[in-house]
Amino acid sequence: MELGETLLLLLVVCISTFILLSSWSQIARRRQLPPGPAPLPILGNLLELKAHDMLRSFKKGFGIAFANGERWKQLRRFTLSTLRNFGMGKRSIEERIQEEAQFLVEEFRKTHGSAFDPTFILSRSVSNVICSTVFGQRFDYEDKDFLSLLTKINENFVLMSATWGQCYEMFSWIMKFVPGPHQRMFQNLNNIYDFVAERIKMNQASLDTESPRDFIDCFLIQMEKESKNPLSEFHLKTMIMTVLNLFIAGTETVSSTLRFGFLILMKYPEVQAKVAQEIDDVIGRSRVPKVEDRTQMPYTDAVIHEIQRFGDVIPMNLPHAVTRTMQFRGYTLPKGIDVLPLLTSVLRDPDCFSDPENFNPGHFLDEKGHFKKSDAFIPFSTGRRICAGEGLARMELFLYLTSILQHFALTSPVDPMDLDLTPPVSGFANIPPTYPLCAIPR
Incomplete structure (x- = not known):
């Protein structure tokens, strides 16, 4: 036998042995794990995933690197405290949202009732709230760098939910060398990272420790306080990543929920009319909506909750x-394994919501029309790692929706019956459909 044939035979034997050992290892490991579709060697369950409906194909977790342990505790405690007590400068977070909501009203007014795509108008406005909080300033809606940044965030949100993005999460060790659309995620993230790093440099150059202007200033001050603590998690890298997380999450999740909300309200004009009437009765049309108004507006509160439940933005x-290794319902979950608690399984649970596959504000109203809480309402997750931006997001959704419906009736150029609420991509996120919207002055 020639040397080439010998090497080829050896290679085949090695590959076959590797696949066999991999299969045995998976079988042995899966004996104690919860049931699911049998994975192929090396490929796992990749071939079972559907490009445009990843959520329904998923039985297996994917990995995204986030802070944990002591680092998570320190950063979360600081972030929550800073966002909660953000009375920096002369304005509260609520005032910042109110201001930006009024800018959005003016952008809607400029359309003069003609049809437009609200995607990036909403992204610009919502992002400016987090920009005002984190960077200490808002950006003009026509700022080219700002628009470029939002385009990259939106594109990554879609890519993360598509097949290429999921493949990278499962096979990052090889996918980083494979050309494809997922490579744009890295380029986009690098650009966003550079933007955040530059903003931090600007703050460092003009920092006044006695008068913090924004979240970055607060972080820089904390870094200085803990500069001699070798166990501190407050350093430049964690600051950039924390700001990056706030910036991206604070932009896309709320704007996507509002996009779903406006589409739903166009499809169900009778629901929109009831919300508008409650706004007229409680707020009127001459003053700016306030967070405290929500307690007097049970129907509007129920509609917002149902938009979040039905939209299911991060399913x-x-x-x-x-x-630590633990037992769960007779199965063994080994230490270090990724577990993905599917929020959609609760938000669409027929035992918790009478008509889970349809939009129905009645899910959050009792027989007297009073707002009714539900333990199954968990769009922000639950437990110790519940979304740190929950309070901010709740304020934004209420103030934005009431500010727009205070001044406009939202209508569609097509028949409401023909509006499709189905997300075109369902994976890490449920991506709202694109649609034209007409804002008719009331």
Whole structure:
């Protein structure tokens, strides 16, 4: 036998042995894990995933690197405290949202009732709230750098939910060398990272420790306080990543929920009319909506909750790693394994919501029309790792929706019956459909 044939035979034997050992390892490991579709060697369950409906194909977690342990505790405690007590400068977070909501009203007014795509108008406005909070300033809606940044965030949100993005999460060790659309995620993230790093440099150059202007200033001050603590998690890298997370999450999740909300309200004009009437009765049309108005507006509150439940923007939640080997319903979950608590399984649970596949504000109203809480309402996740921006997002959704419906009736150029609420991409996120909207002055 020639040397080439010998090497080829050896290669085949090695590959076959590797596949066999991999299969045995998976079988042995899966004996104690919860049931699911049998994975192929090396490929796992990749071939079972559907490009445009990843959520329904998923039985298996994917990994995204987030802070955990002591780092997570320190950063979360600081972030929550800063956002909660953000009375920096002369304005509260609520005032910042109110201001930006009025800018959005003016942008809607400029359309003069003609049809337009609200996607990036909403992204610009919502992003400016987090920009005002984190960077200490808002950006003009026509700022080219700002628009470029939002385009990259939106594109990554879609790519993360598509097949290429999921493949990278499962096979990052090889996918980083494979050309494809997922490579744009890295380029986009690098650009966003550079933007954040530059903003931090600007703050460092003009920092006044006695008068913090924004979240970055607060972080820089904390860095200085803990500069001699070797166990501190407050350093430049964690600051950039924390700001990056706030910026991206604070832009796309709320704007996507509003996009779903406006589409739903056009499809169900009778629901929109009831919300508008409640706005007229409680707020009127001459003053700016306030967060405290929400307690007097049970129907509007129920509609917002139902928009979040039905829109289900982050259906898969974020991955959680098991910190110790544990037993769960007779199965063994080994330490370090990724677990993905599917929020959609609760938000669409027929035992918790009478008509889960349809939009129905009645899910959050009792027989007397009073607002009714539900333990199954968990769009922000639950437990110790519940979304740090929950309070901010709740304020934004209420103030934006009431500010727009205070001044406009939202209508569609097509028959409401023909409006499709189905997300075109369902994976890490449920991506809202694109649609034209007409804002008719009231």
